[in-house]
Amino acid sequence: MxxxxxxxxxxxxxxxxxxxxxxxxxxxxxxxxxxxxxxxxxxxxxxxxxxxxxxxxxxxxxxxxxxxxxxxxxxxxxxxxMNEMYLSFDYKALVTGFYSTLIYVILLFLLSDFVDIPVRVICLTIVYVAVVVTELRRFFLYRQ
Known part of the structure; x- marks a missing residue:
């Protein structure tokens, strides 16, 4: 039961x-x-x-x-x-989101020399990329 x-x-x-x-x-x-x-x-x-x-x-x-x-x-x-496996899943998802956000910020920095993008749009897209990648990674880990 x-x-x-x-x-x-x-x-x-x-x-x-x-x-x-x-x-x-x-x-x-x-x-x-x-x-x-x-x-x-x-x-x-x-x-x-x-x-x-x-x-x-x-x-x-x-x-x-x-x-x-x-x-x-x-x-x-x-x-x-809420055991160690699920805590590990959350940790892996957060690390993946962090590193993907760093890569995205570097790409935006390189792109900013060629295109004028408003600062608010840049900040919002950084938040969006971080959350979406973290959530997607969490889905794939939980689905295993």
């Missing part, structure tokens, strides 16, 4: 993390595009799509929070789902 509960919570955790990642992937580019000069019609479309995925992102964050609270509240789930 405990194994099925552990597997159920693990699937729930993966699905909520996946939903959070997908919502962020589609929500944050809308924020970046808002910084660029677009015509009013395109700006309205981007705003609507970004708002929908922003609400979905908030829902996913709340869902992830509830799943992790459920795991931390149960000793058996905590031992099974």
């Amino acid at each position: 405990e194994n099925s509960k552990i597997e159920q919570v693990e699937v729930e955790r993966f699905k909520s993390l996946f939903l959070r990642g997908i919502a962020f992937i589609f929500w944050f580019p809308g924020i970046i595009l808002m910084e660029l000069p677009l015509n009013k019609f395109l700006m309205a479309i981007v705003a609507v799509i970004s708002s929908v995925f922003g609400i979905l992102f908030i829902y996913a964050v709340i869902k992830v929070f509830r799943v992790f609270r459920k795991i931390k509240g149960d000793q058996v789930l905590q031992q099974a789902l």
Whole structure:
């Protein structure tokens, strides 16, 4: 009985993390595009799509929070789902995100000699690359 509960919570955790990642992937580019000069019609479309995925992102964050609270509240789930393997997965995902962000910053630095990009767009794309690469790496590690 405990194994099925552990597997159920693990699937729930993966699905909520996946939903959070997908919502962020589609929500944050809308924020970046808002910084660029677009015509009013395109700006309205981007705003609507970004708002929908922003609400979905908030829902996913709340869902992830509830799943992790459920795991931390149960000793058996905590031992099974917050063990060294999952901490290693998180560490590997964060390291991958960090190094990919460093590479992206170097590429932006080289590109800045040829193209004039607004500073806010650069900062937002750096955050976007860091989060997306970290989340993708976490998905691939959890999927193993």
